[in-house]
Amino acid sequence: MAEEKETAQVEETTEAAQETQTATPVQDPKEFLENFDWEKYEQGIERVEDSKLQEFEDLVAENFVDTADEEVVEGKVVHLTEREAIIDINAKSEGVISLNEFRYNPDLKIGDKVEVLIDIREDKSGQLVLSHRKARTIKAWERVNNAHDKEEIVSGFVKCRTKGGMIVDVFGIEAFLPGSQIDVKPIRDYDQYVGKTMEFKVVKINHEFKNVVVSHKALIEADIEEQKKEIISQLEKGQVLEGVVKNITSYGVFIDLGGVDGLIHITDLSWSRINHPNEVVELDQKLNVVILDFDENKSRIQLGLKQLEKHPWDALSDEIKIGDKVKGKVVVIADYGAFIEVVEGVEGLIHVSEMSWSTHLRSAQDFVNVGDEVEAVVLTLDREDRKMSLGIKQLTPDPWTDITTKYPVGSRHKGIIRNFTNFGVFVELEEGIDGLIYISDLSWTKKIKHPSEFVTVGDTIEVEVLELDVEGRKLSLGHKQTTENPWDKYEKEFAEGTVHKASITEIVDKGGTIDFNEDITAFIPQRHMEKEDGKKLGKGEEAEFKIIEFNKDFKRVVASHTAIFKEEERRNVKAAAKRAAVSAEESKPTLGDANEQLQALKDKMEANKKK
Numbered sequence: 001m002a003e004e005k006e007t008a009q010v011e012e013t014t015e016a017a018q019e020t021q022t023a024t025p026v027q028d029p030k031e032f033l034e035n036f037d038w039e040k041y042e043q044g045i046e047r048v049e050d051s052k053l054q055e056f057e058d059l060v061a062e063n064f065v066d067t068a069d070e071e072v073v074e075g076k077v078v079h080l081t082e083r084e085a086i087i088d089i090n091a092k093s094e095g096v097i098s099l100n101e102f103r104y105n106p107d108l109k110i111g112d113k114v115e116v117l118i119d120i121r122e123d124k125s126g127q128l129v130l131s132h133r134k135a136r137t138i139k140a141w142e143r144v145n146n147a148h149d150k151e152e153i154v155s156g157f158v159k160c161r162t163k164g165g166m167i168v169d170v171f172g173i174e175a176f177l178p179g180s181q182i183d184v185k186p187i188r189d190y191d192q193y194v195g196k197t198m199e200f201k202v203v204k205i206n207h208e209f210k211n212v213v214v215s216h217k218a219l220i221e222a223d224i225e226e227q228k229k230e231i232i233s234q235l236e237k238g239q240v241l242e243g244v245v246k247n248i249t250s251y252g253v254f255i256d257l258g259g260v261d262g263l264i265h266i267t268d269l270s271w272s273r274i275n276h277p278n279e280v281v282e283l284d285q286k287l288n289v290v291i292l293d294f295d296e297n298k299s300r301i302q303l304g305l306k307q308l309e310k311h312p313w314d315a316l317s318d319e320i321k322i323g324d325k326v327k328g329k330v331v332v333i334a335d336y337g338a339f340i341e342v343v344e345g346v347e348g349l350i351h352v353s354e355m356s357w358s359t360h361l362r363s364a365q366d367f368v369n370v371g372d373e374v375e376a377v378v379l380t381l382d383r384e385d386r387k388m389s390l391g392i393k394q395l396t397p398d399p400w401t402d403i404t405t406k407y408p409v410g411s412r413h414k415g416i417i418r419n420f421t422n423f424g425v426f427v428e429l430e431e432g433i434d435g436l437i438y439i440s441d442l443s444w445t446k447k448i449k450h451p452s453e454f455v456t457v458g459d460t461i462e463v464e465v466l467e468l469d470v471e472g473r474k475l476s477l478g479h480k481q482t483t484e485n486p487w488d489k490y491e492k493e494f495a496e497g498t499v500h501k502a503s504i505t506e507i508v509d510k511g512g513t514i515d516f517n518e519d520i521t522a523f524i525p526q527r528h529m530e531k532e533d534g535k536k537l538g539k540g541e542e543a544e545f546k547i548i549e550f551n552k553d554f555k556r557v558v559a560s561h562t563a564i565f566k567e568e569e570r571r572n573v574k575a576a577a578k579r580a581a582v583s584a585e586e587s588k589p590t591l592g593d594a595n596e597q598l599q600a601l602k603d604k605m606e607a608n609k610k611k
Contacts, residue, residue: 072135077112087116087130095130102132104172115139140171144212148202156200156214158193166193168200173212175202181215184224185246185256188283224259231260235301237291240308245285253277255289255303262301264289271306271345273331280305312345313386322378326390330372338364340374340390348388350376355392357399357432367392399432400473407433407475409465412482417459425451427463427477435475437463444480444487445519445555486519487552494520494547494557499564503542504529512537514545520557522547528560537561 078094079086085102087095097116102108117135118128147154156170158177166177177200179187200214243255243262252265269280281287289303320326320342328340328348337351355367368374376390407413407429415427415435424438442454455461467476494500494516502514504524511525524545529537537543546567549558 072115072117072138074113075116075130077108077110077114080108080110085114087114089116089118089128089130091128095128097130097132136172140173143171144173144175144202145205148205151201153199153201153219154214155197157197158195160194161190166190168198168214170200170202170212170214175200175212175214177214177216181213181217184217184220184259227259231258235291235294237293239291240288241291242286243289243303245281245283245287248277248281248283250276253281255287257289257301260301262289262291262303264303264305268292268302268304268306271309271312272341273339273347311386312343313383316343316346316383320378320381322381324378325375325395326378327373327375330368330370330374333364333368333370335363338368340376342388346386346388348376348378348390350374350390350392354379354390354394357393357396358428358434393432399430400470403433403470404468407465407468409468412462412464414460414462415477417455417457417461419457420451422450425455425461427461429463429475433475435463435465435477437461437477437479441466441478441480444483444485447555487555490520491550491552494522494550496547496550499544499546500559501542501544504537504539507539512539514559516557522557522559524559524561528562530562532565 073089075087075089075095077085078088080099083099085097085099085108087097089095095116095118097114099108102114108114114132115135116130116132117138118130144154146152154170156168156175159167159169159174161167162176165179166182168175168177179190181203182190182193198216199219200216201218202212203215203218204213205211241257243257245253246256246261247254250266252263253269255262255264264277266274266277269277274280287305288308289305290307291301292304292307293302294300326342326348328342330338331341331347332339335352337349337355339347339349341347350364350368352362352364352367355364356362374392375395376392377394378388379391379394380387380389382388413429415429417425418428418434419426422439424436425442427435427437429435439448439451442448442451446454448454461479462482463477463479464481465475466478466481467474469475500516502516504512505515505521506513511523512529514522514524516522522545524537528548531537531543543561544564545559545561546563547557548560548563549556551557
């Protein structure tokens with residue numbers, strides 16, 4: 001019993017001690033500092049137990065800020081003046097911050113918690129100077145770096161435009177938002193974002209230059225990618241979707257199908273020909289499109305707009321038939337002809353050969369221009385292949401209908417030289433009537449190597465109809481036939497055997513040439529240039545020449561100087577022979593004289609033998 005009583009007393013004493021200890025209030029360090037007499041303590045008048053000092057040091061370390069550390073701490077606004085804010089940071093004294101640093105927060109009031117950095121431990125008046133701006137900057141860089149490392153979404157205020165993008169305030173730091181990172185679609189009006197608070201992702205930090213780059217596009221790309229996968233998985237050819245015109249180029253229109261882009265080629269915008277897509281659509285326009293095709297990955301989607309409407313050929317009136325006259329507008333001109341839009345989306349081709357009855361083809365631009373309203377005749381019509389050929393010349397009578405009456409063989413006319421070939425000249429007698437003058441029918445006398453030596457395109461020339469092929473629509477013309485053939489006269493004047501006096505014009509390899517007149521040029525072979533003394537005639541030397549060949553058809557004349565004196569020699573030789581024959585007849589020897597001469601010869605031969 002005694003032991004139990006003793007134990008109860010001990011427990012009771014312990015509980016009382018604990019209650020006493022709990023009841024004893026922990027002294028506030030600030031209160032202790034305010035009531036502590038440092039002068040008595042330093043003079044040793046008032047002693048403080050070591051345990052109390054240690055307890056105090058622990059409390060100070062736990063509750064007070066070391067003003068020697070350059071770190072951001074949290075303080076409380078305890079007083080406001082017109083120019084400054086007094087901040088309590090649990091230091092030996094309150095700190096001061098200029099109200100200019102709180103311009104972004106005009107509603108600052110006593111009791112607000114703010115982040116500060118110790119700027120000056122003691123100014124001239126012993127006051128602790130703090131900086132809220134520097135604290136915000138340090139904390140802002142910490143938050144920006146954390147957001148970048150952890151790929152967190154941050155909120156920012158778009159302050160203004162700048163070259164290539166926007167300036168965004170993020171945690172008090174001015175970050176750059178490139179124009180390409182604002183949205184997934186091209187932005188045409190940057191000003192619409194100024195003054196807005198938006199969410200961003202920090203994509204790049206340059207610590208050396210303190211640059212931060214943010215992106216709003218990166219936040220929506222992930223969502224778009226999911227939408228894109230879902231849309232792509234459901235794509236089928238022939239499917240009709242609603243889209244928005246995202247971009248217009250010269251070759252087509254890009255359509256946003258909800259995160260997936262497709263292209264409408266310019267040829268798939270309208271059944272009619274257009275020069276530029278903006279004639280049909282405009283930016284941000286909503287429209288229905290049909291899927292025409294896509295690649296295996298469905299990354300390139302080909303869309304169509306005109307396919308949603310009935311093909312104009314299917315709606316073409318059944319009344320239009322071959323031989324009918326139709327009116328239309330010239331929409332395209334090519335080298336081979338012009339395309340005419342008869343009704344919207346239905347075109348016919350007028351080949352250049354169907355623009356004029358002339359067989360001499362020209363460019364289609366010589367007849368029509370883009371935009372012209374023309375009338376034409378339907379020549380062919382294929383509704384299945386959707387092809388139509390037209391003609392303009394059929395609107396006027398065929399000039400070859402009465403060709404034999406207007407241009408009979410032997411008739412003479414005037415025409416215009418339209419073209420050259422190596423073998424002749426094409427002459428237009430009238431629109432649709434062309435004829436050919438062969439090079440050999442240009443001149444009676446001149447040797448022409450190419451027609452351009454004789455005439456020029458555009459010249460008016462007189463011609464005679466030589467041949468007429470009505471079925472082949474061909475006219476053979478001649479120009480030289482309109483004048484007298486001078487070779488008829490020269491055939492007598494320069495007949496074979498006639499002699500003419502002239503000078504050597506040129507010396508050539510096989511002889512020389514003589515110009516008797518402007519038409520007649522004769523050739524002298526080398527052996528016919530020999531003079532009576534055996535020498536050769538030289539250039540410019542004058543002599544008589546005998547015509548030894550004259551061919552009117554081939555215009556060939558050959559002359560000879562040697563024949564002049566050779567003929568004389570032959571005549572002399574013939575006369576001498578005749579005289580000798582007469583003389584021989586008169587002095588013919590007798591039989592006795594012959595026997596005597598024979599005996600004398602015989603005696604002479606025998607005498608020679610003896611010797």
